[in-house]
Structures are given as structure tokens and as C-alpha cells.
Amino acid sequence: MGRVHEYITGKIARGEKLHFTLVDPDKPFTREGLEKTAKLMAEAGTDAFLIGGSIGVTPEEAGEAAGVLKETGLPVIVFPGNINCLTPRADAVLFMVLMNSNEPYYLMMAQVAAAPLVKKYGLEPLPTGYIVVYPDTAVSHMGRVQPIPVGKPEVVLAYALAGEMMGFKYIYLEAGSGSQQTVPPSFPAIVKKYTGLVTIVGGGIRSPEQAREMVKSGADVIVTGTIVEKDPELAVKIVKAVKSPQ
Numbered sequence: 001m002g003r004v005h006e007y008i009t010g011k012i013a014r015g016e017k018l019h020f021t022l023v024d025p026d027k028p029f030t031r032e033g034l035e036k037t038a039k040l041m042a043e044a045g046t047d048a049f050l051i052g053g054s055i056g057v058t059p060e061e062a063g064e065a066a067g068v069l070k071e072t073g074l075p076v077i078v079f080p081g082n083i084n085c086l087t088p089r090a091d092a093v094l095f096m097v098l099m100n101s102n103e104p105y106y107l108m109m110a111q112v113a114a115a116p117l118v119k120k121y122g123l124e125p126l127p128t129g130y131i132v133v134y135p136d137t138a139v140s141h142m143g144r145v146q147p148i149p150v151g152k153p154e155v156v157l158a159y160a161l162a163g164e165m166m167g168f169k170y171i172y173l174e175a176g177s178g179s180q181q182t183v184p185p186s187f188p189a190i191v192k193k194y195t196g197l198v199t200i201v202g203g204g205i206r207s208p209e210q211a212r213e214m215v216k217s218g219a220d221v222i223v224t225g226t227i228v229e230k231d232p233e234l235a236v237k238i239v240k241a242v243k244s245p246q
């Protein structure tokens with residue numbers, strides 16, 4: 001596997017928990033504003049930047065955001081809502097299958113459309129099973145998601161096992177950006193117990209306590225986006241909670 005995968009799994013092997021900062025290049029940003037946020041999050045200890053959005057990202061915006069974020073020296077990973085988010089200025093891409101989608105495009109055709117571009121751009125693909133738990137977010141709407149029953153962690157485990165058997169290295173348990181609730185802690189817990197997948201958890205994490213709970217439940221990587229936009233100082237506290245859960 002490539003350098004970004006080595007970077008992530010190396011940290012996990014050393015017992016670290018990771019934090020990724022999500023930047024949506026569709027949200028209006030100035031170079032100065034983004035530089036400031038990137039610097040703040042990098043100094044707090046975030047481990048990488050994700051760039052992407054469900055709707056409206058132009059390749060130019062993705063490229064500009066990647067260029068600014070790369071100045072921190074941290075990896076920049078595309079988190080694609082679609083192929084429009086791909087940019088050669090990033091280091092890697094979460095090469096995702098939206099496993100609980102009812103839409104063939106998100107199960108195979110997005111990947112077919114993306115693969116030649118990922119190759120041409122020289123992006124490192126990080127093979128990822130993406131599971132969106134709740135309805136009522138941009139991602140669940142765009143992705144035609146079949147929600148996961150919250151009281152049934154064994155359902156999420158079955159997806160994770162299937163993903164692992166197909167060769168994925170990452171599983172992303174997503175509540176949805178801006179969600180009112182996080183994914184149930186029982187989800188990362190069961191995935192961590194029975195698979196060797198790198199477990200990424202995101203959506204609705206707005207406090208250090210929630211982040212700590214996810215990490216203690218087994219999440220390897222915590223993603224925050226909305227809170228970084230709304231309250232960067234609180235986002236810094238969340239990073240610190242991830243980095244030293246107790």
C-alpha cells in the first residue's frame with residue numbers, strides 16, 4: 001500500500017487515535033481563512049485533512065482547497081461525494097463504495113468513472129466501505145441510503161465483514177454531516193472487535209465527550225467538519241480529546 005496508508009496504519013500500530021479535519025470546498029472560503037483554520041487544526045494535532053462534499057464542489061475548488069491544506073505538511077485525502085471532487089493536488093482518495101445504497105451508481109459506476117482519473121492524477125486509493133446510518137442528511141439523500149437499524153450492531157458488522165472479505169482496508173461509519181446524533185458507539189465497538197478494518201467514525205460529533213466516547217468504543221479515526229466551521233476552538237478541544245482520551 002502507499003504512503004498515506006502507511007502513515008495512518010503506522011500511527012494506529014503505535015497506539016494512536018487519529019483525527020481528520022473535513023473541509024467542504026463548496027462552502028465559500030478565502031485562502032487566508034482556510035490557511036488560518038488549517039494552521040489551527042494542524043497545531044492542535046489533527047492528523048490529516050479530508051476534502052469533499054455531497055453537492056456542488058468543482059474540481060477547481062477542490063484543487064484550491066487541497067493546495068492550501070497541503071501547506072501544513074499533513075496528508076490531504078479526497079472524500080468524494082462524486083468524481084467532481086477529485087483533484088491531482090491531493091495525496092490520496094477514500095476510494096469508497098456506499099455499501100448501503102440502493103443506487104447502482106454509488107455501488108459500482110462512480111468507482112468505474114473515478115478509477116481512470118485516480119490513476120491519471122496519481123492519487124493513492126484507500127479502499128473504503130462507506131456506511132451511512134441515518135436518513136435526513138445531504139449524503140443520505142444523494143446516496144439513496146437504506147438506513148441501518150440503530151439497535152442492530154450485528155447488521156453493521158455484516159457490512160463490515162463483507163467489506164473486509166472484498167479487500168477493503170477502511171470502514172467509514174457515517175451519521176451524516178450535521179447530523180443531530182452520532183453513530184451508536186456499539187457500531188465501532190463491534191466492528192473493531194471482529195474485523196481488522198481501520199474504523200473511521202464521523203457525523204454529528206460536536207463535543208470532546210462524544211469524541212472520547214467514540215474512541216473508547218473502538219474508533220481509530222474521528223472526523224469532524226461542521227464544528228470546525230462553526231466553532232474552531234471547540235474543534236481544537238475535540239482533537240485534544242481524541243489524542244489523549246484520558
Ligand SMILES: CC(C)=CCC/C(C)=C/CC/C(C)=C/CC/C(C)=C/COP(=O)(O)OP(=O)(O)O
Nearest residue numbers: 052053054080081096098114138139142143177
Ligand atoms: C470513488 C469515488 C470517486 C466516488 C465514490 C462516490 C460515493 C460512493 C459517494 C457516496 C455518496 C456521497 C454523496 C458521499 C458524500 C460524502 C461527503 C463528502 C460528505 C461531506 O458532507 P456533506 O454531505 O457535503 O455535508 P454538508 O451537508 O454539511 O455540506
Ligand SMILES: O=P(O)(O)OC[C@@H](O)CO
Nearest residue numbers: 177178202203204225226
Ligand atoms: O460535519 P460533521 O457533522 O462533523 O460530519 C463529518 C463527516 O463525517 C461528514 O461526512
Ligand SMILES: [Mg+2]
Nearest residue numbers: 024053054055
Ligand atoms: Mg457539503
